Amino acid sequence: MVNLPATPADLIPFLFAVITSHTFIQIILFPGFIHVTLVTAFLTWYERKIIARIQLRIGPLYAGGPGGILQPIADGVKLIFKEVMIPYKADKPLFLAIPLALVVMAALPFAVIPFGQNWVIANLDVGLVFVFAMISLFPLMILIFAWASNSKYPFLGGLRSLFQQVAYEIPMWISALSIVMLAGSLSLVDIVNAQARIWFIIPAFLSFIVFFISVMAELERLPFDLPTAEPELVAGWFTESSGAIFMLQFLALYMKMYLMSSLVTVLFLGGWWGPAFLPQPVWFIIKTLIVATFIIIPRAVFARIRVDMLIRIGWTRLLIVALVNVFLTVLLITSGLTAILGM
Amino acid sequence: MEIAIPPDLVFVILAAVTLIAAVLALQAKELIYGAIALGISFIGIAGFFVFLDAPYLAMLQIAVYVGAVVVLILFTIMLVRREQSDELLDRPEGGQGAVGLWLAGLLAVAIAGVAALAGPNLPAAPPAGNLPVSSLGLVLAAEYPIPLVILALLISAALLGALVLAKVEK
Amino acid sequence: MALNPWLTVIIWAIVVIALTGPMLTLPMFWSRRKPDPFRDMPFESGQVPQGEARHRLVMQYYPYLLMFVAFDVVGMFLFAWGMSFTKIPLYASFPVLLFLFLLAAPLGYALHLALRRENW
Numbered sequence: 072m073v074n075l076p077a078t079p080a081d082l083i084p085f086l087f088a089v090i091t092s093h094t095f096i097q098i099i100l101f102p103g104f105i106h107v108t109l110v111t112a113f114l115t116w117y118e119r120k121i122i123a124r125i126q127l128r129i130g131p132l133y134a135g136g137p138g139g140i141l142q143p144i145a146d147g148v149k150l151i152f153k154e155v156m157i158p159y160k161a162d163k164p165l166f167l168a169i170p171l172a173l174v175v176m177a178a179l180p181f182a183v184i185p186f187g188q189n190w191v192i193a194n195l196d197v198g199l200v201f202v203f204a205m206i207s208l209f210p211l212m213i214l215i216f217a218w219a220s221n222s223k224y225p226f227l228g229g230l231r232s233l234f235q236q237v238a239y240e241i242p243m244w245i246s247a248l249s250i251v252m253l254a255g256s257l258s259l260v261d262i263v264n265a266q267a268r269i270w271f272i273i274p275a276f277l278s279f280i281v282f283f284i285s286v287m288a289e290l291e292r293l294p295f296d297l298p299t300a301e302p303e304l305v306a307g308w309f310t311e312s313s314g315a316i317f318m319l320q321f322l323a324l325y326m327k328m329y330l331m332s333s334l335v336t337v338l339f340l341g342g343w344w345g346p347a348f349l350p351q352p353v354w355f356i357i358k359t360l361i362v363a364t365f366i367i368i369p370r371a372v373f374a375r376i377r378v379d380m381l382i383r384i385g386w387t388r389l390l391i392v393a394l395v396n397v398f399l400t401v402l403l404i405t406s407g408l409t410a411i412l413g414m
Numbered sequence: 415m416e417i418a419i420p421p422d423l424v425f426v427i428l429a430a431v432t433l434i435a436a437v438l439a440l441q442a443k444e445l446i447y448g449a450i451a452l453g454i455s456f457i458g459i460a461g462f463f464v465f466l467d468a469p470y471l472a473m474l475q476i477a478v479y480v481g482a483v484v485v486l487i488l489f490t491i492m493l494v495r496r497e498q499s500d501e502l503l504d505r506p507e508g509g510q511g512a513v514g515l516w517l518a519g520l521l522a523v524a525i526a527g528v529a530a531l532a533g534p535n536l537p538a539a540p541p542a543g544n545l546p547v548s549s550l551g552l553v554l555a556a557e558y559p560i561p562l563v564i565l566a567l568l569i570s571a572a573l574l575g576a577l578v579l580a581k582v583e584k
Numbered sequence: 585m586a587l588n589p590w591l592t593v594i595i596w597a598i599v600v601i602a603l604t605g606p607m608l609t610l611p612m613f614w615s616r617r618k619p620d621p622f623r624d625m626p627f628e629s630g631q632v633p634q635g636e637a638r639h640r641l642v643m644q645y646y647p648y649l650l651m652f653v654a655f656d657v658v659g660m661f662l663f664a665w666g667m668s669f670t671k672i673p674l675y676a677s678f679p680v681l682l683f684l685f686l687l688a689a690p691l692g693y694a695l696h697l698a699l700r701r702e703n704w
Binding site (some may be wrong): 088094097099103104151152153154155156157158159160161167170171173177178179181182183192194195199200210221222223224234236238241244245246248249251252255257264305310311314315316318319322362378379382383385386390395397401404405 | 587589590592593595597600601603604605606607608610611612614615617618620621623624625626627628629630633643645646648651652655656659660662663666667668669670671674677691694695698700
């Protein structure tokens with residue numbers, strides 16, 4: 072219990088109490104900012120390394136550290152010192168503000184992701200819907216950025232991002248619905264606690280498949296990377312970005328990749344649960360990196376599909392499978408099978 | 415660590431954000447800016463819902479209104495938008511703005527008067543039952559089954575109508 | 585630790601803005617900023633940009649967008665029901681199942697249209 076400082080002399084003990092408080096340490100260090108940015112930087116290196124291995128290359132090597140693991144730092148330093156080029160017809164305030172908003176939108180949901188029993192910044196009782204609400208703002212921001220850059224290729228990319236959201240978002244929600252029914256809560260901590268005995272990937276396997284495909288579309292990963300399709304749209308919605316703007320967009324994209332991998336871990340792979348010889352957050356991060364690996368690999372394997380194909384798959388395949396899975400879950404719970412399994 | 419935040423301050427900040435964004439949404443010269451301001455105004459309303467202990471409604475507000483309705487508005491703006499259309503938009507003339515302001519001021523005075531006259535005599539609001547979010551479905555399915563079905567009919571009708579209109583338009 | 589979780593979320597947002605904002609604003613100070621009409625041209629495969637970039641759209645996929653808005657609302661209602669599915673008696677879930685069944689009609693009609701027409 073710390074009171075707000077009344078006199079200047081109280082200020083130093085007050086600041087000390089704030090800095091050493093549990094919440095502050097969580098926000099800055101572990102599930103918070105430093106951890107998120109470090110893992111995000113690691114993911115950019117990890118992706119390049121995996122793609123290189125699949126294509127029989129070596130990948131980044133010379134930036135220092137084992138296997139060139141310091142490459143993201145080199146990239147960051149390079150981008151931060153580059154000139155920010157703004158197209159002359161662009162809408163300047165929006166062009167500069169949207170990349171920052173993207174990073175904030177990608178970072179906000181980390182507040183509710185539980186990295187361990189007590190390692191969560193804020194255990195909201197609407198955690199899952201909070202994550203969905205925040206990531207549903209992404210295509211809107213991308214469209215506004217594309218409009219602000221006033222150039223043809225970004226505009227096409229932004230529109231595709233919007234169509235992509237139309238295709239994947241409803242199947243994603245409906246497939247998460249069966250998890251909510253099994254766990255009986257929207258709080259991510261409760262959802263993980265409900266998986267202490269059996270991971271939800273087993274009773275809700277169909278929903279896992281739908282959710283994973285939707286996550287791939289959400290992250291614009293390769294069978295679904297329409298908004299940034301390189302052979303068609305140069306670089307999609309970030310054709311005109313350079314320097315710091317590009318760095319923030321890149322950071323937001325990979326932060327979102329980490330976020331969605333950890334969401335898959337929370338919903339289907341039992342979150343922090345694992346044998347007790349490793350601490351809970353370690354299990355969580357291991358599982359998340361495995362999910363991220365399966366999100367990265369298709370980039371080197373699959374070809375891109377078209378927009379109309381994506382929308383048709385979303386509404387006629389994924390949505391129907393997700394709805395069927397909701398009815399299966401209803402049957403599963405009413406037949407008492409979940410009680411037998413000890414969930 | 416207990417930090418008490420004055421509720422009035424939160425209310426004033428949220429009200430200011432919502433109202434200013436709403437006025438900007440009406441006054442924006444560029445329609446896209448209007449749509450963005452509308453989104454910010456919706457987020458302000460979501461803030462009110464959080465403030466009033468209705469976090470689920472707040473998330474619904476953000477996901478449905480900002481994530482879908484504003485997207486629909488933006489898409490429609492881009493659908494009908496032409497560069498020359500800016501001059502065609504009729505700006506409200508000075509007289510209209512003055513009348514609007516006068517009416518708004520009248521309404522504000524009326525509300526303040528009613529609040530000042532009747533406020534002290536009103537019975538205290540019943541305490542909000544501290545319902546957890548997970549009881550929302552309980553209430554919805556157990557107490558409001560008929561409105562739920564009517565809602566389904568309404569959404570179905572709206573969707574079918576929209577589809578038929580969009581089909582004729584092609 | 586009696587901090588309201590929403591307050592913690594707001595502090596988290598402020599921390600993120602405070603720590604990523606400099607990544608955007610600081611390069612403005614030291615990076616070269618020299619306007620060049622040719623370099624600042626929007627990229628159009630090396631050609632001089634022609635016409636309006638923010639062109640008018642065709643009305644493609646618009647019905648899907650309408651369906652998306654409607655099913656967003658439906659999804660939110662279903663989440664509210666799904667949270668308490670195990671806590672309510674089964675007969676209380678029948679209105680929700682009727683809700684889904686009623687929505688199957690416009691969905692079926694829309695998909696019928698979508699699959700019959702080629703470029704929807």
